[in-house]
Amino acid sequence: MTGPPWLRDTIARRFALTIIVVIGLVFALANGAALLAGDWVRPSARGMGLVDRINDIVLLLEAVPPAGRQVAAAAVADGSFRVDVQAPGSAGAVSLDAAAHRQPPQPEVFAPEHGRQRLVLRLAGGSATTADRSVLDTGVGAGPGSYVLAVEVQDGGWVVFTAPTRFWGLDQKARNGIKLAVLTLTVIGISVAAAYQLSRPIRRFTEAVRRFGNDPRAAALPVAGPVELREAVRAFNAMQAKIQAFVSDRTAMLAAISHDLRTPLTKIRLRGEFIEDDDQRARLFRDVDDMQAMVDSALAFFRDDLQDEEVTTFDFPELLRTIADDYADQGHPVAYDGLDNLVHRGKPFALKRAFTNLVDNAVKYGHAPELELRCREDTVVVAVRDSGPGIPTTAFEEVFAPFYRLERSRNRATGGVGLGLTSARSVIQGHGGSITLHNRESGGLELRVTLPA
Incomplete structure (x- = not known):
């Protein structure tokens, strides 16, 4: 096939296409696995029941007098998150109220109920603005990477829930491990399949060479595969045909020579009948018989070699x-x-x-x-x-x-x-x-x- 090198079916082109396909499949499978396992690996707060739990805590704290809310908040908190209360009119409450108006609605958090405002911030990778950082530093004291949910209560105060890390769903190490496992298995599987596919023409060529080494009359190898391999197969087939012709001609020639030796051996035996010395005549006949046996064996050997x-x-x-x-x-x-x-x-x-x-x-x-x-x-x-x-x-x-x-x-x-x-x-x-x-x-x-x- 003639044309641009990148259009020819060469080994280099096959390797390049294989690498492109492998990379594309790895990304596709990795993203597909992430989408299919999203609810299991990284479920939403609502899906884990956290929103309902937080709502119950807010309702509980609203029923408590303002003076006792901080004590009640400390009592309902657990090891996964901290609960703080900002009294109405405090600096923290004012800052949180201003920040809540600047932030767009958060789909992960339940919709406002009874006129409450919701504020969701996360201090990680620059996801919070400078103003929001100052709010959190003033009113909450959350560190970098924290997850923060602030809920306004009916009297204008705020209840702030703070978690240092995302504790619902799998942690970051587990998620990274799953991603790495999926990528590794995908790369290994696709690489093995691609390597097998790429090496198949070479294996066929190797098997043909081995078969010809065992049987000189083996059939020619079909011309297939990339350009470089097809050229090698054509050269091998030409060499195989020449060797087969040479061996066939040599075998036929030796068989003809062995056959033609029978005539002079028969003449020698006939002439031996005229030898008067019985002992010499018997020795000559023994030698003729030995030669005849060798000729017959050689003919049988060459005849078997010629048969297919x-x-x-x-x-x-x-x-x-x-x-x-x-x-x-x-x-x-x-x-x-x-x-x-x-x-x-x-x-x-x-x-x-x-x-x-x-x-x-x-x-x-x-x-x-x-x-x-x-x-x-x-x-x-x-x-x-x-x-x-x-x-x-x-x-x-x-x-x-x-x-x-x-x-x-x-x-x-x-x-x-x-x-x-x-x-x-x-x-x-x-x-x-x-x-x-x-x-x-x-x-x-x-x-x-x-x-x-």
């Missing part, structure tokens, strides 16, 4: 029991221990060839072969054991090399041509698995195959 079997579901334990039964029919019993049923997804014929090669090694080079199948979390583990002599740890990796044999004589009576483990590992790695070797403490060798569940 469809992935399907199958019963894994049944596949292993079939291999054990086949060897039992040949007079080589193979014990099976493990799960009775396990539905697995893969290429059953290829896996059967691979495990047949592993069991074949256990039969040829050891005795009392065993098969074990276990499922561990997200993996399937198959163990092929024998009670033979084992192999040196230095040869654990070498035995997987093509045509490698621990027994160097190349005598077919003591083993194959050295392609069994190579072919088995190729199939297992093509399924995203691995194969490792371990010498058993009780004697013998264990080949452990791990496959994705």
Whole structure:
């Protein structure tokens, strides 16, 4: 896509849009939570019943003679607020009366009753004017941050209620804690969702690379995502196509060479019939048979590599029991221990060839072969054991090399041509698995195959 950089679907643009969306959602959710929880977090004085309580106190003090009002006020006060009385005509009463006329109506406080005036002031953050501050200093003595409610009584005096802090509803620390918790949870939730969304194309690309590493015939990755990632995917697909073509051509060429070797081997055998020395003729035929076996094994290996079997579901334990039964029919019993049923997804014929090669090694080079199948979390583990002599740890990796044999004589009576483990590992790695070797403490060798569940 061509056009201005800010219109192109780039990683930088996605990050910028994500940050903008996160900030907007954080503010929206925080304000929404504050509105929804307003009555619970910061209820009004009327909603908490304070207005009715104050009204009852005012009515009580009006019924008391002026001389005894201060004593009565001290008696009705509690630890949350203080009650003071300003006598009619006093300096405090005159100042409060003037301040009440300057102040607009307060919706939080009950409406005037019986001609009473109401004065609501709060000394916090400059919310009170200079004149109102002087009134409070003169008539009340309230400190900064205080909440003040002054109510005029019928004889012209005033009853002043003073609270140093807002004691109704949650306190400031609790409100700040709730706001911080809401913001934190919102940021974490949106950030996790945004990070997951942004990293999804990269995860797909990583999975495609891993899949290609296990299976060179894997399908090409769809071109999607931001511009930078799409360019990387195109380059990866081009590289994958070239590697697949190279591997396919090489395999086809080697298979053709192995096939063409059959003709000269047949001619050598025919010419060997004219050798008069029986001993020399027998040696030549043995060598021809060994070469023929190597050619046949190589052809089978390359033919399997060229085949593209469809992935399907199958019963894994049944596949292993079939291999054990086949060897039992040949007079080589193979014990099976493990799960009775396990539905697995893969290429059953290829896996059967691979495990047949592993069991074949256990039969040829050891005795009392065993098969074990276990499922561990997200993996399937198959163990092929024998009670033979084992192999040196230095040869654990070498035995997987093509045509490698621990027994160097190349005598077919003591083993194959050295392609069994190579072919088995190729199939297992093509399924995203691995194969490792371990010498058993009780004697013998264990080949452990791990496959994705």
